[in-house]
Amino acid sequence: MSDLHQLLKLYEGRPAAVAGRGPDPVNRPMIRHWCEALGDTGPAYRGTDAVAPATMLQVWTMPGLGGPAARSVALAEVFALLDGAGFTAVVATDCEQEYLRPLRPGDEITFDSVIESVSPRKTTRLGSGHFLTRRTEIRANGELAGIQRFRILKYAPAPPASRPAERPQPVVNRDNAGFWEGVAAHRLLIQQCDDCAELRFPWLPGCGACGSPRWTAVDASGAGTVHAYVVVHHPPAPGFDAPYAVVLVELAEGVRMISNLTGAGPGAVRIGMPVELEFQRVGEGRELPVFRPRGADA
Numbered sequence: 001m002s003d004l005h006q007l008l009k010l011y012e013g014r015p016a017a018v019a020g021r022g023p024d025p026v027n028r029p030m031i032r033h034w035c036e037a038l039g040d041t042g043p044a045y046r047g048t049d050a051v052a053p054a055t056m057l058q059v060w061t062m063p064g065l066g067g068p069a070a071r072s073v074a075l076a077e078v079f080a081l082l083d084g085a086g087f088t089a090v091v092a093t094d095c096e097q098e099y100l101r102p103l104r105p106g107d108e109i110t111f112d113s114v115i116e117s118v119s120p121r122k123t124t125r126l127g128s129g130h131f132l133t134r135r136t137e138i139r140a141n142g143e144l145a146g147i148q149r150f151r152i153l154k155y156a157p158a159p160p161a162s163r164p165a166e167r168p169q170p171v172v173n174r175d176n177a178g179f180w181e182g183v184a185a186h187r188l189l190i191q192q193c194d195d196c197a198e199l200r201f202p203w204l205p206g207c208g209a210c211g212s213p214r215w216t217a218v219d220a221s222g223a224g225t226v227h228a229y230v231v232v233h234h235p236p237a238p239g240f241d242a243p244y245a246v247v248l249v250e251l252a253e254g255v256r257m258i259s260n261l262t263g264a265g266p267g268a269v270r271i272g273m274p275v276e277l278e279f280q281r282v283g284e285g286r287e288l289p290v291f292r293p294r295g296a297d298a
Contacts, residue, residue, distance in 0.1 A: 034056055183279065196212065223294070
């Protein structure tokens with residue numbers, strides 16, 4: 001065990017947040033915004049007896065854009081030790097949640113958090129560093145409602161590797177081969193359930209609405225709007241020149257797909273931007289469906 005890791009282990013079990021309080025009680029407007037953003041039309045989240053989606057557990061503890069009022073002394077010291085050792089970058093890696101009771105509008109949220117574990121030094125593709133896990137108990141009106149484990153990697157970024165001329169090719173399997181055959185013919189194909197007529201994308205062997213394994217491939221128009229996006233700056237990826245925009249496009253047919261934005265710089269992308277499909281050849285490999293602002297010059 002390294003000297004640094006020995007120091008970090010001393011902080012395990014110490015508080016990361018004590019007597020934290022959610023800035024707002026559980027409320028219907030936030031539930032509505034969440035469901036609209038995710039396209040979740042579950043009936044349990046509407047009406048006078050509505051509950052919050054369980055996956056909103058962390059939402060009610062978030063302090064807003066200003067960040068938390070203060071880290072605990074222990075957490076601040078852990079971050080200072082890691083920063084001082086050169087592990088200055090941070091990325092969230094995973095989140096585990098356990099739901100013990102539904103959250104309802106009006107519930108007042110409080111929470112306590114501890115530093116559960118700090119890993120030995122690990123080497124990842126991003127760089128080497130330490131995984132830090134915080135365990136948070138979330139209460140509604142004083143009653144334990146959920147437990148969350150949130151894990152981050154504090155790391156020293158690895159130097160950029162030399163990149164091949166071409167980016168990796170998509171994986172084609174028996175479930176999505178028909179989609180890629182459509183792309184090769186400059187067609188954007190989505191699936192339609194033969195039993196309930198539900199449209200779906202990405203391609204799956206069965207219908208998520210009724211479970212039927214019977215479906216037909218139908219052509220999508222290629223028109224859509226940007227539902228959400230991220231601009232990627234780091235880490236470097238083979239065949240991509242950062243910064244670049246990755247967009248979640250809501251197609252006119254109602255399904256959504258992830259792709260790249262072309263024909264405009266990443267700073268130009270906006271939620272609600274009208275886009276249209278085009279096909280882009282990547283090196284000597286297959287063509288890919290991407291999107292450009294509608295009406296932009298080809």
